Amino acid sequence: MAAIIRMRDVRKTYATGALEVEALRGVSMTIEDGEFVAVAGPSGSGKSTLMHILGCLDVPTSGSYWLAGGDVGELPDSHLATIRNQHIGFVFQQFNLLPTMTAARNVELPLAYAGVPRPQRRERALAALARVGLADRTEHRPGELSGGQQQRVAVARALVTDPALLLADEPTGNLDSGSSAEVLALFTELHAAGRTIVLITHEPDVAARAQRTVLIRDGVLAA
Ligand SMILES: Nc1ncnc2c1ncn2[C@@H]1O[C@H](COP(=O)(O)OP(=O)(O)OP(=O)(O)O)[C@@H](O)[C@H]1O
Numbered sequence: 001m002a003a004i005i006r007m008r009d010v011r012k013t014y015a016t017g018a019l020e021v022e023a024l025r026g027v028s029m030t031i032e033d034g035e036f037v038a039v040a041g042p043s044g045s046g047k048s049t050l051m052h053i054l055g056c057l058d059v060p061t062s063g064s065y066w067l068a069g070g071d072v073g074e075l076p077d078s079h080l081a082t083i084r085n086q087h088i089g090f091v092f093q094q095f096n097l098l099p100t101m102t103a104a105r106n107v108e109l110p111l112a113y114a115g116v117p118r119p120q121r122r123e124r125a126l127a128a129l130a131r132v133g134l135a136d137r138t139e140h141r142p143g144e145l146s147g148g149q150q151q152r153v154a155v156a157r158a159l160v161t162d163p164a165l166l167l168a169d170e171p172t173g174n175l176d177s178g179s180s181a182e183v184l185a186l187f188t189e190l191h192a193a194g195r196t197i198v199l200i201t202h203e204p205d206v207a208a209r210a211q212r213t214v215l216i217r218d219g220v221l222a223a
């Protein structure tokens with residue numbers, strides 16, 4: 001297996017006025033293609049910071065990061081945006097769906113950014129929604145869907161570009177136990193189908209769904 005993610009001694013310091021916070025203090029890790037990994041740790045331990053770097057939403061203060069064989073540590077923002085669009089699907093705790101757009105239009109958006117022609121966009125969005133069990137909700141707006149359904153729309157949106165890596169930050173944090181189970185079952189299926197998944201959570205029973213768990217505490221990984 002090839003490593004999809006390789007991080008070496010990644011540090012991230014946030015400066016807010018006179019206060020500096022070292023959110024990551026030397027993180028090294030390797031994730032193989034096709035793995036399902038949970039990142040767990042208490043509030044403020046650096047999980048979201050790590051996800052932002054993994055997802056090329058932010059860059060390390062120092063250290064190196066290779067994604068799918070390419071060094072992304074040194075790239076300008078414009079390149080990072082392209083890498084995000086091509087290689088990574090994101091799922092967030094707050095769904096982040098656009099409220100005025102239908103489920104299908106929300107799922108089409110990453111394809112619009114990627115320059116895919118409209119008829120193909122539509123077709124692929126409908127297929128992704130069918131994949132997450134929402135073939136009968138494509139014309140609903142987010143406000144007309146349950147929390148679990150909204151999160152499944154977000155998973156469809158993350159998958160529609162066929163990304164190598166699916167990154168989820170507390171994807172079940174706003175869901176009741178039934179909807180959580182639905183979304184977690186979907187992750188398990190996606191992993192079985194070969195997708196690489198990194199799931200961030202502070203809930204041990206959610207982390208237990210992954211193949212292995214990486215623990216983070218005060219910005220460092222625990223052995
Ligand atoms: N944009 C920012 N500017 C300044 N400090 C930040 C910023 N983002 C995070 N931090 C700080 O960095 C540390 C790590 O935050 P992070 O959001 O990564 O934690 P987390 O593990 O995701 O926590 P939670 O479980 O509460 O989501 C915290 O001390 C936080 O206050």
Ligand SMILES: [Mg+2]
Nearest residue numbers: 047048049169
């Ligand atoms: Mg967080």
